[in-house]
Structures are given as C-alpha cells and as structure tokens.
Amino acid sequence: MRVPKVFRSPSTGPPIEGPDGSPLLAVAGVTKSFGGIAAVRDVSFTVETGESVGLVGPNGAGKTTLFNCICGQLQPEDGRVELKGTTLGRLPTFQRARLGIGRTYQRVEVFADMTVREHLLVAERARCADGQLLRDLANRSRPTSAEITRVGEVLDLVGIADRAEAPVSALGLGSCRLVELARALVAEPCLLLADEPSSGLDLTETQELANVLRTLQRERGMAVLLVEHDLHMVAEVVDRTIVMDLGAVIAQGTFDEVMADTNVRHAYLGTSA
Amino acid sequence: MEHFLGFAIPGIPYGCTYAIVAVGLVLTYQATGVFNFAFGAQAYTSAFVYTKLVQNEQLPVWLAFLLSVVILAPLLGLIFDRYLFRKIPNTNTTAKLVTGISLFVGIPALLPVLFGSQNQYNSPSILFDPNTVYFRVAQTPVNGIYLSSVVVTAVVLVALVVLMRFTNLGLQMRGAVESRRLVQLDGVNSGRVIATAWAVSSLLAGLAGVLLAPIYGQLQAQDYATLLVAAFAAAAWAALRSFPIAALVGILMGVADTVLQGYLPATSSLSAAVLPSLPFIVLVLALLLVPGMRKLHDDSDPLSSVDPPPPPTTASLRAPQLSRVIRIAWYVLLAAFIVSMLSWMPKTWESVFNSGLAFSTIFLSITLITGMGGQLSLAQATLAGVGAFTAAQLANHLGLNFLAGAVVGAILAAAVAVILALASLRLKGLGLALMTIAAALFFDNSIFSEIGVSHGVALTVANKWVGLGILNANGHNLFIMLMIVLVICLAAVTLVGNGTTGRFLAAQRGSETAAAGIGINITWQRIQIFALSGAVAGIGGTMLVIQQQTVNAMQFNYQLGLAFVVIVITTGVSAIEGAIQAGMGYVVVQQVLTYLPARYGGNGLTFVLFAAGALTYVAHPEGILEYQKRRWTMRFQRLILPGSSSGPPTPPMPGSDNGAKPPISVPSLDGPFTGVAATEGGGP
Numbered sequence: 001m002r003v004p005k006v007f008r009s010p011s012t013g014p015p016i017e018g019p020d021g022s023p024l025l026a027v028a029g030v031t032k033s034f035g036g037i038a039a040v041r042d043v044s045f046t047v048e049t050g051e052s053v054g055l056v057g058p059n060g061a062g063k064t065t066l067f068n069c070i071c072g073q074l075q076p077e078d079g080r081v082e083l084k085g086t087t088l089g090r091l092p093t094f095q096r097a098r099l100g101i102g103r104t105y106q107r108v109e110v111f112a113d114m115t116v117r118e119h120l121l122v123a124e125r126a127r128c129a130d131g132q133l134l135r136d137l138a139n140r141s142r143p144t145s146a147e148i149t150r151v152g153e154v155l156d157l158v159g160i161a162d163r164a165e166a167p168v169s170a171l172g173l174g175s176c177r178l179v180e181l182a183r184a185l186v187a188e189p190c191l192l193l194a195d196e197p198s199s200g201l202d203l204t205e206t207q208e209l210a211n212v213l214r215t216l217q218r219e220r221g222m223a224v225l226l227v228e229h230d231l232h233m234v235a236e237v238v239d240r241t242i243v244m245d246l247g248a249v250i251a252q253g254t255f256d257e258v259m260a261d262t263n264v265r266h267a268y269l270g271t272s273a
Numbered sequence: 274m275e276h277f278l279g280f281a282i283p284g285i286p287y288g289c290t291y292a293i294v295a296v297g298l299v300l301t302y303q304a305t306g307v308f309n310f311a312f313g314a315q316a317y318t319s320a321f322v323y324t325k326l327v328q329n330e331q332l333p334v335w336l337a338f339l340l341s342v343v344i345l346a347p348l349l350g351l352i353f354d355r356y357l358f359r360k361i362p363n364t365n366t367t368a369k370l371v372t373g374i375s376l377f378v379g380i381p382a383l384l385p386v387l388f389g390s391q392n393q394y395n396s397p398s399i400l401f402d403p404n405t406v407y408f409r410v411a412q413t414p415v416n417g418i419y420l421s422s423v424v425v426t427a428v429v430l431v432a433l434v435v436l437m438r439f440t441n442l443g444l445q446m447r448g449a450v451e452s453r454r455l456v457q458l459d460g461v462n463s464g465r466v467i468a469t470a471w472a473v474s475s476l477l478a479g480l481a482g483v484l485l486a487p488i489y490g491q492l493q494a495q496d497y498a499t500l501l502v503a504a505f506a507a508a509a510w511a512a513l514r515s516f517p518i519a520a521l522v523g524i525l526m527g528v529a530d531t532v533l534q535g536y537l538p539a540t541s542s543l544s545a546a547v548l549p550s551l552p553f554i555v556l557v558l559a560l561l562l563v564p565g566m567r568k569l570h571d572d573s574d575p576l577s578s579v580d581p582p583p584p585p586t587t588a589s590l591r592a593p594q595l596s597r598v599i600r601i602a603w604y605v606l607l608a609a610f611i612v613s614m615l616s617w618m619p620k621t622w623e624s625v626f627n628s629g630l631a632f633s634t635i636f637l638s639i640t641l642i643t644g645m646g647g648q649l650s651l652a653q654a655t656l657a658g659v660g661a662f663t664a665a666q667l668a669n670h671l672g673l674n675f676l677a678g679a680v681v682g683a684i685l686a687a688a689v690a691v692i693l694a695l696a697s698l699r700l701k702g703l704g705l706a707l708m709t710i711a712a713a714l715f716f717d718n719s720i721f722s723e724i725g726v727s728h729g730v731a732l733t734v735a736n737k738w739v740g741l742g743i744l745n746a747n748g749h750n751l752f753i754m755l756m757i758v759l760v761i762c763l764a765a766v767t768l769v770g771n772g773t774t775g776r777f778l779a780a781q782r783g784s785e786t787a788a789a790g791i792g793i794n795i796t797w798q799r800i801q802i803f804a805l806s807g808a809v810a811g812i813g814g815t816m817l818v819i820q821q822q823t824v825n826a827m828q829f830n831y832q833l834g835l836a837f838v839v840i841v842i843t844t845g846v847s848a849i850e851g852a853i854q855a856g857m858g859y860v861v862v863q864q865v866l867t868y869l870p871a872r873y874g875g876n877g878l879t880f881v882l883f884a885a886g887a888l889t890y891v892a893h894p895e896g897i898l899e900y901q902k903r904r905w906t907m908r909f910q911r912l913i914l915p916g917s918s919s920g921p922p923t924p925p926m927p928g929s930d931n932g933a934k935p936p937i938s939v940p941s942l943d944g945p946f947t948g949v950a951a952t953e954g955g956g957p
Contacts, residue, residue, distance in 0.1 A: 071790060097792035109790070111783030114776075122776045126792040133801050136772025137765055180787075187791060 022085035024049045024223050025191055029079035030069050032062075039065040041247040042079070047191065050221040052213070054228065054238035054255065058267055061244040063227045064106050067193050070225075071103050072096045083191070098127060102189030104180040106196050106227070110168045116179050117164040120151040120186045127187040151186060157215075158182040159208055173200035181209070185216065191223045192216070198230045210236050231259075243267065278411040280535030281528045282419065287503075288527020289422035290485040293429055294500060295507035295519040297477035300433060302513040304446035304470030307358050308703050310373030313501030314380035315475055316482030317494050319346045321384050323483045324396040324492055334397050342479035350475025354468050357888060366702035367649055371842055371890045374651070377501075378836050379884025381494035382877040396486030400424065403487050422484050429477060430520050436473075437516070446470050498832065499552070502714055503527075505707055506556035512565025526555060549718035553711040560700060560708050614752050623752065624820075625864045626857070630755040631820045633856025634762050635813030636841045637849070642806040643838070644846040645770055646799070647782035648701060651834050652693065652709040653810050655716045658829025659686040660811025662721065665732055665824040676754075679815035683808040690807025694800045713831035721826035732824045751820065758816055759853075762809050766849055774801060836880050843886035845899030854898055859883070 023046035032040040040062040047053050055063050068074040070081050072093040081088045083099055097103075111119060124147045135141050143151075155161040160178050163171065168179055177200055184192055194213070198206040210233050216222045217237075228234045234241065235255045243251040243258050245267035251258040258264050294312060301309045309315075323341035326332045332340075353376065361368045401407065401417030408415055437443035445466045448456040456463045482497070489496050503526055511519035530551055537548070560566050614623055635657045642650045663685045664678030673681075697708040769775055777798050780788040789795055818824045840859050845851030863879045886897050893900035 073786065073789070092794075093789040094792050094794045097790055103790045105787065105790075109784040109787035111780045111787070113779045113783060118776065118779075122780050122793075123791040125773055126777065126780075126788075133769065133774055133805065136769045136774050139768055139772075141768075141772035141774075183787075183791060 022082070023047060024051075024084060025070070025225070026082040026085075027066070027070065027079070028082070030066065030076045030081065031078040032065055032069055032074055032076045038247050040069065040076070043244070043247075043249050044079070045242050045249065045252065047223050047225055049190070050217060050223055051240065052217045052224040052226065052238045054226050054234040054241040055244065056228065056231065056234055056241060056258075057244035057250075060246070061267075062247040063244055064195055065247075066244070067103070067195055067225075067227065070096075071101050071193060094126075097187065097189075100188075100190035101193065102184035102187055102191070103193045104177070104184055104195055104197050106199070108173060108176045108180060108200075110176050110179055112169050113167075115165050115167050116160055116171070116182075117151060117155070119168065119179055119183045120154055121147060123183045123186045124151055154182050154186045158185065158212055174202065174205050177201060178205075178209070181212070188220075189222065191225065193225050193227075195227045196229060197226070198228060198233050206230060206233055209233075213237050277532065279413050280532045282410060282413040282415065284528035284531030285524065286418050286422040286484075286488050286527070287530065288524035289426040290481050290488070290500060290523075291503045291507055291527050292426050292520040292523030293477055293481040293484065294504035295511070295523040296430060296433060296516050297474045297481065298504055298508040299511055299513055299516055299519045300437075300470065300477065301474040302508070303437065304474070305354070305358065305467050307361075307369045307373065308513070309474070310370065310501075311353065311376030311380065312474075312478050312504070313497040314377050314494075315346060315349055315478035316485070316500065317381055317492075317497040318349065318384065318482070319479030320396065320482035320486040320492060320497070321388075324486055325388065327397055334399060338399050338483060342476065342483055346475045346479025346482075347472035348475075350471035350478075351468055353475075354471040358471075359464065359467065360892065367647075368890055370649055370703060370706050371839070371887055374835050375839050375884040375887040375890070377498075378832070378839050379881050379888075381497075382880040382884070384494075386878055386881060395490065396483070396492060398487045399483055418487055425480060425484060426520065426524075429480070430516060433516050442466065442469065502556065502710070503552040505710075506552050506559060509556055509559035509566055509707065510563060512563050514565060522555075526552065549722075550715050553715045553718070556707060556711045557696070557715075560704055560711070561696070566700070566704055611756070615749050622864070623749075625860050627752055627755055627820050628817070629857040629860040630752075630759050631813060631817040631856075632859055633813075633853045634755075634759050634816055635810055636837065636852035636855045637759075637762050637766050638806040638810035638813065639838060639841040640846060640849055640852045641766055641769070641802060641809060643841070644848070644851070645775055645778045646802040646806070647778065648799070648802075649706045649838070650693075650709045650803075650806070651706055651831070651838060652713040652716075653806070654829045654834030654837055655713040655831065656686045656690055656807045656810035657814030657817065658716065658721055658826070659689050659807075659814070661814035661818040661824055661829065663811070664815040665818065669732060675815065675819055679812055682815050683811040686811025686814070687804040687808040690803040690810075691800055693807075694803035698796060698799070710831060710835075713834050717826065717830050721829065733822060755816055755820065758812060762812060763849065763853075765805075766809070769805065770849065774798065778802060836883070839880070839887040840883045842890055843883050843897055845902075848899055851899065 025047040027046070028044050030040055030043045031038065043062075043066060045053075055066070057063055065074065069076045072088065072091060072095075075090060083096070083101065088096060088099075091099075111122070114122070121143050125143075132141070152161070155164050158178050158181055160175065160182060163175060168176060171179065177197055181194070181197055184194075192213075197213075198209055201209060213224055213226070214237060217224055224237070226234065226238060238255060241251075241253065241255045241258045242249055243261070243264045245263075250263045250267060251261040253261075294316065298309060298312055301307055301312070319341045322345055323337050326337035326340060327334060330337075357372050357376075358369065361372065397403075398417050398421055400421040403417040406414040406416050407420055437446065445456065445461050445463075446469075448459075448461065456466075481500070485497070485500060486492055504523060507519050507523035507526060510522040530548065533548060533551070610626075614626060618626070635653065638653050638656065639650075642648050642653070660679065660682030663682035664673075664675050667673040667678040667681060668675055693709065693712055697705050700708055777788070777793050780791070780793060781795060781798060785795055814829065817828065821828070841851060841855045844854040844858055859879065862882060866878050869878075889897040889900075
C-alpha cells in the first residue's frame, strides 16, 4: 500500500496536522494481553503536535507494550490508535514509520554491520521508498549530496559526528543509544517514541540528550512520547506526564501534579507510602 | 477393516522409527536448542557400524549393539557437543544449522572413505527374530521387526516423558535451553546437563538406526536422510515440544504411507506424485499451520550480550594502500587465468575450470540469499535445476536455443523462489531451512524425477541447441560464454550489494525490528532477494548443464543443495569473491582427488573436506577462508605499515602492599573480539 502523500513527513518545518485539527496521536481504549496477563488495559490518551509527553511507571507497567502497539509491532486486541485523525488499524510497522512515527528501543537495536553514518543513510533512504532493485542494477543508488548533507546535520545535532565512521559494534551502549536516536530523527518524524533513551548514558550525556529532545520539540515541532525511569530527565523534557501501573493509566497531568498523586506514590513506593 | 489393517500394520515399524527419531529431535531441541540435522547421519553411522560388526567381524548381535548403539552413538553426541555445539551461542541459529548440515553432509560421505564403499545387506534385528510370526492382528502377521520397533518405541517414549517431566535433570535441561549461562549462575553444571542430553538423544539416533536397518534390504545413507525428513515433519507438528505428539505423528506417517500405497493404484500418476512427497507435504503443512513453528526464532538468551559482535570483513580492515595492491593482484590473476585458458591450459583442466565458472554462478545465488539476505535457503540447487530443466525442456520440445532458454529458466526459477518466499514469509532461521529443504525434496521426488527431460531419461545437450560454436571441442567459446555470464551476474550482485537493497538487507540482518521501525518493508526486501537469487541460480544451472552437456535430476538433488551451502560457507558467504573461491575450489579439489585411489575420489571426500571446513563456522562465521585472509592481511599490513599494529604494552600485575590477598583480583585481562579490543589490560 502506498502511503498517501499528505501524510508524508515534510523535509523541513513543522509536521502536517490532521485534516480536521484532530490530535497528532490518539490512543483509545487500547488493550493487549499475553496469555492470561493483561499487559495494557483500556489505555486512552492523546498527544498534540509539538507536545512532549512522559510515559512513566514501574517496571512491568506496560509502557513498552503500549509503544509496540502504537508503532505496529503488536496488534492490540481492543481499542484503536489514530495518527492525525486516521485510524492505523493493521497498518504494518514500516508504513507507520513512513507516516512519521519514529522509535528508539528499550533494548538497543542497531545494525551490527554498519557504521554510524551508514545507519543514518539507510534511514534517510528508507523513509522515501522500498529498495529499488532496478535502480541498484543501473548503479543509481549512491547517496545523493542532499542525503549526505541531511545526515551530517543530524549527526551534528545529536553530537556523534566525531564517531560517524565508527562501526557500531565498536561503540558502547550510550553511543549506540544516540545512534538509535539519530537514526530515528533523520527520517524527520512528527512523533518520536523514545523508550528509555537515557539508559546507559552518563549524567552529561543525559543532559545533552534532554537538550536535543527539547530543541526538536520546540524548534521543529516534533512531538515526543518519552518512556523514562530517570524522573529528573522527564521533569526537564516533558509538558505532560502519564503514569501507568499494571497495564492501566493511573494518573495524567503535569509532572508535579502526577508526582503528588496518591496512586502514583502507591505504585512507586508500595502501600506504606 | 481387515483390509485396512492389512495395509496399516506394515507401516508401524516405519512409523515407530520415525517416532523415535522425531522424539530424539525434540529432546535435543528441548535440552540444547539445537535442531540436529546430523541425527540421520548419526543413525546411519550406528547402523553402518552395527551391520559391519555383525557381518564382517562376526560379533554377536548383543555385542555389536553395545558397541554401535550404547557406546558409539552417545560418544558421537558427546563429541559434537564438546567440540562444536557447545561453542555456539544460544541465539546463533544459523551456526547451529550450518554445523548440523555439515555433519549431515560429511558423515555419510566419510564412512565409505574410512571403511570402503561395498554395499551392506540384511542387517540383523536387535530384539526379536524378523522371520518369526509371533501373533496375528486382524489376520496380519506380526513378526520380530514389528514387535521390536513397537516395544522399543514405547519404552523410549515413557522413559523420556518421565525424564523431562519428573526428574531434576529434566528440569535443568529445560532451563539450560533458555540460557546455559543463566542456569550456571544458579549453580547448575549446565555443561554436564547438556552433555547428558546429547548422549541420550544420540543414543536414540543409534537405536533408530539399528531398528530401521533390518527393514531396508540394503543399508543406504539416502534412506536415513528420508527417515530424517519424515521425522522433521513429525517433530514440527509437535512444535518441537511434545514427545507424545511427535511420536504419534511419526507413527501416523508410517501408517499413512503404507495405507496410501495399498489403496492408490500402483501405476497411477497420483500415486507417483503423492507417495514420495508425503513427508514434505506434512512438513510444509506443519510449518504453515503450527503456530509454535513460526515462533522458533523468538528464542533468546538473556545473557546474549556477552557474546562478541560479528567480525568485520577483511576488506573493511584493510588499509587503502593494501586494498589497491590486492585489487591489482586480482586483475593480474584474472588476466593470467584468461590468457592461460585461451592458450596453454590442458583440455582436462579447461573443462574443470569451466565447470568451476558455472558452479561459481550458482554459488553467487547463495551469497545473495544467505550472505546478503541473512536467510539460510537449502533449495538453491533446486532453483538451479528449475532453470536448467526449463531450458532443456524448451530446447527438447520447442527447439529453443539454450541461451534463450536460460533467460526463461531464470524467470521461472525466480518465480519459484518468490512462491517459496511467500510461503515462508513468517519463517526464518530453522523454519525457513526446513521449508526450503521440503521444497527441494518435493522437486526431487515429484517433479525432476517425473518430468525428466525425455521421459525421465537424461538428455544430452546437443550442439544445435546451443549454437555459436560454444560446444565445439577445439574452441574456447564455452569458456568465453561462461566468463561473460559470470561477470554479468557478479556485476549485478555487486551493484545490488552496494545499492539500496544491499543496505536495507544489511539493516535487516542487524535488526528486523529496527529496520521495520525506520520504514523498510521487510517482506518486499525478502521477496526481491529471493527472486534475484532464484534467477541467478537458474542461470547458473543452465550454464552447468551446457558445460556438462547433460541434464539429469542427480545434478540438482537436495543433498547437493545442502553441500553447496556448506561449500560456500567454508569459503566465505558474506563476501562476493567467496562464491568464486567456492566454485573454483570445489571443482579443483574434486579434480585433484581423482588422482588418489578410487575410494577417495568423487564427491565423497570433497564433501568431507568442505564439511570439515564448514565446521569451523562456529569459530569463524565469516568462513574459514575469509578468516585466514583477514589474519594474513593484518599480519602483512603490520609488516608493511608498522603504525597499524595495535595494543598497548601489558601493565604489571597488580599486587597489594601488605601482601594480603584481596577478596577478588583481576589480573591484567585482554579480551579481543575478532580484532577489536574489548578489554585492554583490565586490572582491579
């Protein structure tokens, strides 16, 4: 299925909004079970264009499962996911990516045979088209100067330009997380799902990452849905926080509001809190 | 009913041996995570030695059974575990498969080399007299063979269920399959647990081998390969988990085979098409319908992050100056080769190298699908056969030129490959390997053997069908044509590898999840690479039959398909030159071995040598030849470019001032991962 042109992420400027002013992302009543265990239960929320939303909760709360449902790696049993007012239904992951959903992963997912720059070049090429065998056979698949420039900009933005030619297999966990982020950003997503991006980073790197996310959100209008255990970073980056526990949303609001919520304290600290 | 039982009961001994092998496969998989392709070879080895000891050495049956089944079979399993499979990380499915396939190809080829190739007949039964009818069921006599197989199968099944469900060892085995390193952290000696599993499952292989030997009149490795495929199907229906289901499906398959033989007219085309294909149809249905078989690749080791990253290719490690030198050396070698072939090369060796060029083209298809696509397809010889048979049929029936036929054959082979890709969209790793081997066996048994070329008789490729003086004995046109075709295919594969498709495939090999997450259409990439690989294989197949000037089913049987994979992996599947090295190496080794006594000639020892090379895949997944190239490249590079040598001097051993030993000490550690230093002089 061809992705409608109206949904393609623009190369510059803020992302296109939905046709009727609908929220950028709407999650409505999403439920997902594994065997008899409900990993996500009737979860609903929205993310507006350019908004940064934190999704926090203890381990096992269902955050990553919800991410998998949003980007199509899992199909929810109930509920729906909408992007710019359009229900994504059973749209496969790669088409959701082309619609503008970028993603980083809780467990680092990099392409072991590639350098950092190659990661980004592949992502830049992937957002536009399927691999074109005939173009390859005609030797017309070399990276264009526009692609190379674009990749260079993202490398600079994320702060890994000095490691551009390094194979990812030689990088540490923290650098791999930045490569993942850069790979997601090069496609200019309208919505970035960042799954524990600071895991494995030191304090300075975490701070730099937070700066990058803020820049993207405020200057380029990219929405961020951030799963993170580092609550300091969440407080610094997000406009609004959603707290999940045992698969359900237990609180929503500003960071300070949800941190003061009794249910949230109970979920994080147990019954004695 | 009596009629039915009369057909069904003779199928029980076959079914019981299928059941034992299937149960053994499930046990090995449950306890070690290895789907043991070598199981049939192990069964054949025990049967071969057992028969040899009884018939040639005149040993009593019980002693031969003791030596061949109770001692030799577990010993083989322990050797496989200790020196091969134990070194493979849990998550590396390809290494497990390649190692098993190497043993599958190498062992049956090794036995005749070691013990001579004379045929063996009439192996004795281990328990009951095969000529005595002990009782009758619905008028059908039950002799010693039937009784032995049923009794042994029942005992094996009960013992295994008890072992896995109700013993501490069984629990430890189930834990070790998830992560042998994780259970070690719980204080379990996982090495011993897995070794026990290998010994027990190999004992079952030996048992199945000697049980089956008396049923077949003549002892042939081919029968044990068929046995293995039937067992694959039974194990697949059990999702590699349930012993009772594996046993039940195995027995049902044996019974269904003889019942269908009884009811279908012996000479009908339906009978000819269905009967040989039964195990493959059952296997394909299991792969498509059993959900557990689609999730096999989800196995993961929680401690997999301690495994080293894949080694870099030699080319990526070379200094630019050295790369230039090597490129020039290749051009000089190529020019020398072409000049030699066109001038002084003896006819025998010209023919050998021509054959090598055709094989190189076929092997390029393996570089595409396995090296670039990261998919282990065992049907590449079959796809080559589709191309060759198509060209031959078109020439034979329509008088079409073979070169034009090669194009049509390539298109048809690509179409078959696409169908295969579509049928196995949800499969990868083991599932895909099984699907492709099922397809290869299906073509062998039901299509190649049936359509033949001229009523099943091998066809000689006539000069009139090729033209351009290509088959003239005194010219070099054949060499020129094969070179041109190979260069075109090489160029295509190189362009694809360096192009968008190649980079997308590299991304998929790294992480399918992340590849889809950035917008790569995994399905489309897979279909494209299957199609291109099929087309290249089809062209290579046609070139091979033109060079050999004959077309027959044996040129493309599934065992050759397995051997092809082993050969290319030995020389290096990730590099394009690996296919050329494989093609040329295969024919040169084969030719050199013809100078040895007949026992060592032919495909046998060639397969043994390449299988031995492929066994090093565990240590060198880039191929033993590629590994040696990298080693020598680095040495040479250090010699001519001294600045490139790496590694700081080792610091002195840390010690404590007061002489007291610290509770834990880490003497300076250097941990290289294939050339990349992971730890350098680590201390406290």
